[in-house]
Amino acid sequence: MINSRDLLQVILWLVWVVFLIDLVLALFVFVRRFARGRFFKAKDAACDKYRSAVDALVQGKSSTTALETLRQGRSRPERDAICELILAWLPDARESATAALMHLGYLSDWARTAFGRRRARQLYDHMSSGVALPPASPRRLMGLRRRALFAVPRATAVARLARLAPATARPFMMEALGDPSPLVARVNVIGLGRNRHPDVVPILLQELNVAVTDDARISIRTLKTALARYSVESFVDFLPYLSAPNARMRFLVVDTMREICARDTAGQIPDSISQQVIDHSTRDESPDVRARAAQLLRYLPASGAAGALSRLLRDENEFVRLHAVRACMASQFACLKNELLRCITDRRWRVREAAVEAIASAGDTGLDQLAEQFLATNDRYASEQIAEHLQRSGAMDALLASLAADSPSRSGGEVCRKLHRLGKVSLLFEAVENHSDPRVRERLFELLAGEPLGAAFVPVLKRLSVRGDDLLKPRAASLLARLTLVLQPAIAEGRD
């Protein structure tokens, strides 16, 4: 049984402990600030001191002297400063910066952190002298190694190794593929993609295959990002996976190939791949594969691809048709123009929208075709989709300006009329009030006055009858009076 005196003692001790911890934490903050302040001051000073030596070393001028100077920097701020100065050269002078890092011992440090002393030595010897690399010994304590606490320093070391010149970095990054930690795997894969080692593609594809079928260390997106950095030349490694048993893998492979084509515009896709895509991927049982294959067709010669694309434009799946329509934006598929126009009346809005954008991408010709289609179609959804595009793209401004032409195109006026009937009146009303060209205002007013008008026009007429120009003021007042009789309730409520 605890008596009150003992309880008081316990509380007193707790109070002492709590205040002591408070004091320690507060002191920690100040000590850390001071220490970091001193560290960064020393680092800035080291940057100033060693900058010229680093520049000389990386540029190959007075290398021996520069190296000797840099080796004098032994303290942590100096080592950090020198490392950062060299790393800043990496994008432009990768080989010489890598050599500098090697000579100054950074590479060995990072390798030791990532792989342990013994294995780092073996990798270093293999990289520098071509000595055969012995197989890695089985790693112990894999569970612990996977933990972030132990993996983060390895990940940072691997991330730095990955930035080195590809030939130097390669053995270390291949070794890091065996690391059990997802954190290390991620930075490693990102680095592999950035470096674009050709013989790594099969390994990345294998990891991707594991990721789609299993709970993998590396996310699919990370692997895809790395693979997408390669060029069309790597497609030969992708070929076996185009017929992988897993539909998701087939989809990812085709999609990654599409991404590569979008970046590597100069690359030439091998005929074997083209044929495989046209004959098999576009007929795949999975709609996701067919959809991405459709997009891939835009990078193939039209002679083989047009037929497949035409078939995909009539696919039963919405997303396949959508991607096929987008692929038709490529100029070599002008022969599919009529099919594209048909897609404006597709039953799915995404396909309609994509068709409108694909037609509009042909510039003025495309806009003219859209205007024709807009006037010709009775399909309300198609009409609304084209109206949407006319507004969002800014084409309305050109259309309205055309009303002021000495011989205005009939279609410009007709388009405005149809927009009015669809209820897409905001830009029209804004133009009749505020367009900079009085001829546009006048012609638009005549147009609208000839249409059945609703309550939405009343506030515009009111403003025009008060603030409009001399030409429109009386007309607006007259029209307002006529409309008032017809629309009395709406006017009373002041509704737009």
Place this chain on the structure above:
Amino acid sequence: MLQHVFSVILEYANSVVLFYFIAANVCYTVLMIVSLYSVSLHSRYAVNKTHVDLQDSPVTPPVALIVPAYNEAEAIVQTVLSLLALNYPEKEIIVVDDGSEDDTVARLIARFGLRKMDFIYRESLPTGEPRAFYFNPERPELLVMAVEHSGKSHALNSGINMARSPYFCTVDADCIIERDALLRLMAPVVQSGVNTVVSGGIVRIANGCTVEGGRITRVDLPKRWLERCQIVEYIRTFLFGRPGWSALNASFITSGAFCLLHKASVIGAGGFTAHTVTEDIDIIANLRRYLVANRYSFRMVFTTDPICWTEAPRSLNMLARQRRRWQLGLAQTVIKNHDMIFSPKYGMTGMLSMPFHAYIEAMGCLVEALGTFLIPLSFLVGAVPLPTFLLFLMLAVGYGTLLSIGSVVLEEITIGRYPKLRHAALLLLYAVVENLGYRQIVTLFRAHGVLQYFFGRRRWEAVVHKGLAAEGQSA
């Protein structure tokens, strides 16, 4: 006899308060340790800047930034400027004006050259037609829509209906988002093998900072004690509460001021609702319920490096409104989802996070408020001797200070945003000051919010903002 009864009641009440004190502080201590571990590791890993690769990666999903706005004329332009400046490959910004009575829309129109247009509106969530759309073809990533005033959840749902992207990010209309914050927020989504449906970021207080062109150009602390206390409080919430739960895979709350969500999942869960006054807490619970019911694999994360700056209340009155609403919303959410409490079906959230938020965060403030009066009363009536009273008071203040100072330490070891030594000293000072009155006042506000729930008052109390500064001035 009466005195005896009173003493017994007092003794039992004190026991409840003491039990709550021990339970709450044990939980906070565990959270702090877990957060210390995960936050420090994350900040060490973040130096590798793996998020930078997302900038030109083909797999980085487009994001719709949805900004519901009601009477935010003072702040909205700066917010939109900060969103337009975001370093992200593909984004759309949708400002949803919720029937503002000031010139929120007019300021956007004037600043961004917007024009009224008539767009197609497709409802995935039932909202009704918007009143108007405003758009500029030369700035296609920005869309402003005006809807009938129906509350924030309705505005968010309207924004979701217009969004084209597979993910959307809710952003409060008085926030400034750091340039690479969206990349950092998206990083856990892209880098995970499991569908990440929610990714939350940190909210910091911009009071005292200089805002220019939608960016925080100088970080400083505000001059008023009330705002300084809130800064310490926000650091504590965002650096050790939420990372701790995220590390335990038990996220329950992410701030709606800056939160990334998976659109299809939110639509499947029915979107934002007006069932509570804190739609951001409610949506997380609804999402979890929906995903568990449909047996989807998912995770919800909180990351400590993407940062959103917001304006904190500058007066006690506004602070009271804010905290009452938050507490009312939390109470509404936990009671609405009471079946999740101790439910193994919901994993660590059901077994740990929900009970914690229900009993300690939501209802616990009633016990805390009771203790604020009870402990001194017990001393005054002689039920608690002076030494015990003083020691308990010192322990309560000391332990609260420990948690606050612990969060200042976390701020130090993460991407610390307060550069000067003076800032560190002030934060430590206010980590103490916060526990000498401010916390007690906020506890009373929170208790009031919970009592509002039990007395059936459910209205949204608007907090009036002064705005995150005109250009070049301090916020």
